[in-house]
Amino acid sequence: MTANAGQIEYWNGPSGEKWVRNQAIMDASLADATAGLLALAAIRPGERVLDIGCGSGETSLLAARTAGQVTGVDISKPLLALARHRAEGVAHLRYVEADAAHHAFAQEHNLLLSRFGVMFFDDPAAAFANIRTAAARGGRLAFVCWRAVAENEYAAMPFGIAKPLMPPLPPADPNVPGPFALSDPDRLRGILSGAGFSTIGIGKLDGVMRMGATAEQAGIQATSLGPTARALAKFDDVVRARVLVAVTDAFRSYPVTDGQITCRLACWLVSAKA
Template identity: 40%
Template sequence: MANETQKTYWNQVGGPKWVSLGGAMEARLAPVSAAVIAAAALRPGENVLDIGCGAGLTSLEAAQAVGPAGRVIGIDISAPMIETARGHARARHIENVSFRLGDAQTEHFAPAPEVLLSRFGVMFFDDPVAAFANLRAGAAPGARLACAAWAPLARNEHWRRPLELVEALLGPGAPRQPHASGPLAFDDADYVTAILTQAGWQAPRVEAMEIALHGVSLEEEAAIACFMGPSGALLDEKQASPAQRETIRAAIRAALPAYTSPAANGGVRVPAVIHMITARAA
């Protein structure tokens, strides 16, 4: 079965972690959702597919952009995330959106989407060429693709520095296979362009984009770094004790002021770099 490792992770580990943060990750990544929506250039009445929709923020923003005559389907392999997304839609009374538990690498969609978008959802395919070929085959003629993925670790201090602190205490993790499915799978622009070309997409483009994540506080940023991302994954891999986790959290909290700044509307501003990936179907 496709993506079995990621299905297990996002149903048993990643999804429950994300949901337990109570909306912190959605708020943190809201600027990325806005960038994806802008890159997709959504128009009223369009049918949209949100790939790896997670807790649904990008899907809900897209539903508002296409208006009541449009339709958005969000798909994700994580049951906890899909249930959370449905709850968000009910709470906001947004009716032109639906959420499906499933795998975009193999499923088909009706009506054929005119726009396919994703905020950090496409990096988890175990066979990205097959996945993007399946998505292209099911898309409407001329459909537009707009996806956000993480740029290299070296350009994302908010991930790199916490990971270094964990490695200093617990040692490095197991060697990572190049382009292995996961948050950094699409950190090489040439690799992504080649995938899309092989999958039959036209005019693929990968643009590095600087963006500011929204952090509520330095304390919450430190907690997220111990829970999610490369540093959180390494803490899990090393089976860090509560005392080790607290040591790391304090170290990350102390390091944060070096690469964050106060946000104009409160909280903290966390600089990041993403890859904005665009293409179109024939």
């Protein structure tokens, strides 16, 4: 099987389409992570930025406000189509459909950036070694990825409710490609140093994820993300409806603050010299 074939299928199928439909909601939800990442990245005017797993292009667009050239790379046709649409008129922003683990990048980027786009590689060590080849001399890496599911209420709460309502699942391996694949900081450090990165920084970012204004919106969002969404993708509409009702009910006891129900999110902010 082709490397990363499972992820290429996943992000070009219904899950990719769901991210397209929910782009505005997702970008608003992830505002804390985005702000943390951009502060870490400290993009300087004129820099060349590679946005890895750029999806629908939020961080590419934000980087393009300062950078001299931004290239977003992704494997998802539907997300890239939306990213290109959002970038109309931005001359120094372009998108490439390619697998970042294998693409022959020009060695010209000052910053290798990613918001939640680098946890999906079959062979993360080889993928990060390839990504490193995209850096210009003195280039740097800055990305944000998830800490463990248990620390992320937005993922742990709905999954805890969903689990008894779904057919049994095999035990989850936290290191398989997926949102939480880089959650172990020792493993993450080993992958990056093995790939040739140095001066590796792994710091905590704690924030909130905005889940929506109502329990109904929060229920939809919580079942569209993370381990609950991935598990539900395996089951039929009856199971999905049952889980959605239960998760929505759980959100009825959550306070609405400044018009939003929120859940705790927990990320790693990762930096390194390439």
